[in-house]
Amino acid sequence: MSVTVAEEAWTLAFGTLSLEDGMAMREGTAWRLMPGNDPDRFTGLLSVADLDAFLRTDAARTPRISMADGARKGSAGLPVEDYIEEGGDRVDLPALFARHDEGASLVVSQFHEIHPPLARFCRGLEKAFLHGVQANIYLTPPGAQGFRVHFDTHDVLVMQVSGRKAWRVWDHIPFAAPTRHTPWANNASPEGEPHALLMSPGDALYLPRGVMHEAMVQQGEEPSLHITIGLMEPGLGEMLRNLLSELEAEEPALRAAMPTWRLAEPEGAAMVKDRLAAAVASLARPDVADRLTMAALDRLGRDRMSLPGRSLHTPPPGPEDRLRLSETMHHTLVPFDEGGAALRWYGGVEKLNAQELDWLMALEDGATAAELGGEALAFCRKLARHGVLERT
Numbered sequence: 198m199s200v201t202v203a204e205e206a207w208t209l210a211f212g213t214l215s216l217e218d219g220m221a222m223r224e225g226t227a228w229r230l231m232p233g234n235d236p237d238r239f240t241g242l243l244s245v246a247d248l249d250a251f252l253r254t255d256a257a258r259t260p261r262i263s264m265a266d267g268a269r270k271g272s273a274g275l276p277v278e279d280y281i282e283e284g285g286d287r288v289d290l291p292a293l294f295a296r297h298d299e300g301a302s303l304v305v306s307q308f309h310e311i312h313p314p315l316a317r318f319c320r321g322l323e324k325a326f327l328h329g330v331q332a333n334i335y336l337t338p339p340g341a342q343g344f345r346v347h348f349d350t351h352d353v354l355v356m357q358v359s360g361r362k363a364w365r366v367w368d369h370i371p372f373a374a375p376t377r378h379t380p381w382a383n384n385a386s387p388e389g390e391p392h393a394l395l396m397s398p399g400d401a402l403y404l405p406r407g408v409m410h411e412a413m414v415q416q417g418e419e420p421s422l423h424i425t426i427g428l429m430e431p432g433l434g435e436m437l438r439n440l441l442s443e444l445e446a447e448e449p450a451l452r453a454a455m456p457t458w459r460l461a462e463p464e465g466a467a468m469v470k471d472r473l474a475a476a477v478a479s480l481a482r483p484d485v486a487d488r489l490t491m492a493a494l495d496r497l498g499r500d501r502m503s504l505p506g507r508s509l510h511t512p513p514p515g516p517e518d519r520l521r522l523s524e525t526m527h528h529t530l531v532p533f534d535e536g537g538a539a540l541r542w543y544g545g546v547e548k549l550n551a552q553e554l555d556w557l558m559a560l561e562d563g564a565t566a567a568e569l570g571g572e573a574l575a576f577c578r579k580l581a582r583h584g585v586l587e588r589t
Contacts, residue, residue, distance in 0.1 A: 202524040206321025209238070210354055210401065210426070216325070223326070223352060223428070228366055228408050233399025239358045240398075242314045245422055248305065248336060256311060257288040264293070266301040267342030267413070275301055297336075302343035305334040310502065315424070320504055320525050322426070327494065329429040329501055337362065337421045342413035346387055348406065350375045352428040355402040360421035362412050365391035370407040376432045385409070396423070431493050437480075440488060450475040491531065495541060498527040503543040505584020513578045516567040519589045520577055522560055526584050530557070542585055563589045 200208075211219050212231055222229060251257060264275040277286075280293040297303055309315040309332040319330040337343055337360075348370075371385040387409045396402060396412075404410055414421045445451040453472045459465040506523030514520055522528065528542040538554050540547040549557060553576055556569045566574035580586045 201324075202317060202321040203324035204321075206318050207325055209242075209318065210322060210356070212401070222403060223405075223430075226370060226405050226407070228368075228405060228410075229403045230394055230396075231401040231403065233357075233397075233401065236398035238399035239356045239424065242318055242356075243308075243312070243334065243358055243422070243424055245336065245359065245420070247312065248303070248334065248422075251305070251308075251311070252288060252290060252293070255287065257290075258286045259288075260286075261306050261308075262288050262293075263304045263306065264296055264301040265304055265343040266296075266299075267345045267411075268300060273344050297338060300338055300341040302335055302337040302341060304343065306331075308332050308334050316502065316504065317525070319426070320501075322428075323497065323501060323527065324524070326428065326430070328431060328497060331427040331429060333425045333427065335421075335423050335425060337412075337414045339414050339418050339420060340416040342411065344411070346409055346411045348372070348375060348385070348409045349404065349427075350377050350379065351406050351430065353404050353406075354426040354428065355396070355404065356424045356426065357396040357398055357400045357402075358422040358424060359398050360414065360419040361398075362396050362414055362421040362423060364394040364396060364402065364410060364412040366394060366402075366404070367391050367409040369409070370405075371409065372407055375407050376435065378432075378434070431496065433489075436489050436492055440485070440492060443488075444479070444485070448476075448479040450479040491529075494529045498529065498541065498543045501527060501543075503527075503584065505543075506587030507581060507584045511581075514566065514574075514581050514586070514588065516574050517565050519563050519565050520560055520581065520586045521563040521589050522557070523585055523587045528585055540580075540585070542583065545583055547580070560586065 207216065207219070212233070214222070214231070252262075259277050259281055262280075263277075264280055265273045266275060267273045269275070275296060280289055280296050281287065282289045293303070309319040309330075312332075315332045319332055322330040335343055346365075367387040367389060369388040371388065372379065394402070441451070450472070453476065455472075456465065456468050459468055504523075504525035506526050526542060528540060530538050530540055532538045532554075536554075537548065537550045538557075540549055540557065552571065556564075556573050556576060559569060560577075566577045569577075577586060
């Protein structure tokens, strides 16, 4: 049996950790070091040669490219004018090399958007977690540190590709469940003794959001190359903010006025409290949780690269071609109470009747249009044209 994109990515990222244990880890707040037994474990995803080739393209521009040096006073981030062409955003490669030679780390953000091996890997984890996954790259010279002690506002998986890097990780979380709306502001200090870790090629380190950490390369070591995988799960507050604009149009309690003319009176605060209680109660409608769920799944398909299961000149499938739902194209199936369903994907929605829904269920495991019968060939060709189906 062939390995799916999700299974391939999961094994590479988490080794022998089961899917159930991995999900439980994500739901906790404990960090975890996962030593590797193969120093070449991540070399298929990235190499220094890949970065060198990328830097010699016109895509090497800010803000994708940045540099950091923990030895600087104030912010560790280098001013962009130190390594960018004057008046533009394109990398000044000799200047970038000079800054790197002096101890600055090279940071390449969202490299999965332009590097196919990372794009496939992140897509596999997205299929497992059903939220966005990104890949940022850090190349640190010997004796240097990119960023000082900090925490991240989303869970991360650090994968050591080459070289070694010394990490310090603290158990204490000073700010519970930080998000992009509660970013690091140099206002938290680590508490307790840190755990000293030395990551070698093939090792992986899981750090939940809020876990304080720092890393550096020791003098005399080779440069360190690691990938930081960002696990971008949506926050409940963020999703509610997005949904409130729709709910306000539907719920009078959310449109109630703030009685500012009463706020100076003794009963003013009580009046606001009553109206707030009514507004909060309106969020307890049975459909709100369903709408939040659908919005989160739609965002996965809308905000990530489409990666359809076809190329520029893929011919339409024939009746004997074995087809399946694309492994790389995000899609969501929403059943209707009255039968049938809506198939939603990047940029499209297809309403399915009961017969088409049966066909789609068969296509999850693979089927030919001839096996499905009826008008299935036209149905398959339509979905294949959008990249939702692919040949097995």
